[in-house]
Amino acid sequence: MRVEKVVTSGTFSLDGGTWEVDNNVWLLGDDDEVLVIDAAHDAERIEAAVGGRRVVGIACTHAHDDHVNAAPALAAATGAPVLLHPDDEVLWKLAHxxxxxxxxxxxxxxxxxxxxxxxxxxxxxxxxxxVCLYVPDLGALFSGDTLFQGGPGATGRPYSDFPTIIASISRRLLTLPAETVVHTGHGADTRIGAEAPHLEDWIRRGH
Structure with a gap:
């Protein structure tokens, strides 16, 4: 088993604004099969990284367009289902x-x-x-845009909420083992133990 990262580049658009972004696309698998986490920007490049392995699914940590804009094309190329939490269908429909x-x-x-x-x-x-995906056997968490090195994901756009993300992080993520490696949706990895001490600082900054 291994975790592989492909960094793709494109844009994120929401609420009338557009920004250039680099996204982390994660491949979790072995020599035979793989789960793609967040099909961003470049379906052909992601398919090349898959390298002929069976794709068991294309998991979307959320449906902001920079995380799902390549998902339908990758699904068509691999035959794998796109997987999304139903509460994000409103954002999915903005992209697709x-x-x-x-x-x-x-x-x-x-x-x-x-x-x-x-x-x-x-x-x-x-x-x-x-959603986040937690793999206990690997001590790994795929956090999407919920938790980054240095704090929670942004909550200044429609359909987001700061108290809700703080509750999610404190109740669902910071309770994981401190050594858990956090593979984020953008930027560098971190560990649960590195972020947990800063919860109160995040809350103060958020207010």
């Missing part, structure tokens, strides 16, 4: 009005790939249907 996800990332669902289990944790706040 005529496409629908192929399955639901309900809280507590387990995605099995390469002999390990990825547990779906519903962590709303950055987006209503935001």
């Amino acid at each position: 009005p005529s496409a629908t996800p192929g399955g639901a990332l309900a809280d507590g669902r387990i995605l099995r790939v390469g002999g390990v289990d990825a547990h779906v944790l519903h962590t709303p706040g950055h987006a209503p249907g935001a």
Whole structure:
């Protein structure tokens, strides 16, 4: 089993604004099969990184367009279902009005790939249907835009809420083992133990 990262570049658009962004696309798998986490910007490049392995699913940590804009094309190329929490369908429709996800990332669902289990944790706040994927066997968390090195994801856009993201992080993420590696949606990795001491500072800054 291994975790691979592909960095893709494009734009994020919401509420009348557009920004240039680099996204982390994560591949969790072995030599035979792989789970793609957040198909951003470049379906051909992601498919090349898959390298002919069976794609068991295309998991979306949330449906902001920079995290899902390549998902339908990757699904068509690989035959894998796009998986999204139902609470983010409103954001999905902004990015893909005529496409629908192929399955639901309900809280507590387990995605099995390469002999390990990825547990779906519903962590709303950055987006209503935001999820993280926790892989206990690897000591790894795929946090999307919920938790970054240095603090929580942004909550200044529609469908986001600061108290909700703080509750999600404190109740669902900071309770994980301190050594858990956090693979984020943008930028560098961190660890749960590095972020946990700063919760009160985040709350103060948020107010």
